[in-house]
Amino acid sequence: MNQSQITYWCHEVIRSQSRQGGYYIDATMGNGNDTLFLCELAGDDGHVLAFDIQEEALCTTRELLQSHGYEKRATLVKDGHEHMDRYAEQELADVICFNFGYLPGGDHEIATKLQTSIVAVEKGLQILKSSGMMSLCIYSGGDTGFEEKEGILTYLKELPAKKYTVIVNEYYNRGNHPPMPVFIFKK
Numbered sequence: 001m002n003q004s005q006i007t008y009w010c011h012e013v014i015r016s017q018s019r020q021g022g023y024y025i026d027a028t029m030g031n032g033n034d035t036l037f038l039c040e041l042a043g044d045d046g047h048v049l050a051f052d053i054q055e056e057a058l059c060t061t062r063e064l065l066q067s068h069g070y071e072k073r074a075t076l077v078k079d080g081h082e083h084m085d086r087y088a089e090q091e092l093a094d095v096i097c098f099n100f101g102y103l104p105g106g107d108h109e110i111a112t113k114l115q116t117s118i119v120a121v122e123k124g125l126q127i128l129k130s131s132g133m134m135s136l137c138i139y140s141g142g143d144t145g146f147e148e149k150e151g152i153l154t155y156l157k158e159l160p161a162k163k164y165t166v167i168v169n170e171y172y173n174r175g176n177h178p179p180m181p182v183f184i185f186k187k
């Protein structure tokens, strides 16, 4: 994987905060690449809870996990991440991963939306353990527009510094609205 790609960068930071036997949440399953990565980190003793609203995403991810023998490491949930508190209790997760936007190769209309994304991040921060981390890949421009990115950044700016460290990264010299990797560390 290209080391300057957003996925590579987010995975490396997540890896640095991970532990075998940990509890991981993939809030946007998509084609399952992040779920697979989190299953590798979790090991046989850990677990991954993954969400998507599209059946197609669950099917692709299930097949991907099966091809690696990891199907027992993950629970795939067909529900919006804004309901993640129905499936996970507070202070449970070591890492929560969001990769916003639409399913690559799928319908661009079925994408994450500001209103539900904010609820999901808010609930995710409650579900995150102290000293856990949340990774966000935020996209903008094109079919995605700017509302979600701007709304999430405004929300993150208001998070209390005593409780959270928010690090917003930028592809500084790249045009065409590059993706934005964000990391939140819970104290």
Ligand SMILES: C[S@@+](CC[C@H](N)C(=O)[O-])C[C@H]1O[C@@H](n2cnc3c(N)ncnc32)[C@H](O)[C@@H]1O
Residues within 6 Å of the ligand: 027, 028, 029, 030, 031, 032, 033, 034, 035, 051, 052, 053, 054, 057, 079, 080, 081, 082, 099, 100, 101, 102, 103, 104, 110, 111, 112, 113, 116
């Ligand atoms: C960019 S893709 C995720 C990529 C994925 N992590 C991967 O490794 O392939 C974004 C996904 O978010 C899903 N999504 C949209 N709204 C959602 C919601 N409210 N809850 C959970 N997933 C949602 C879309 O269906 C889409 O599959």
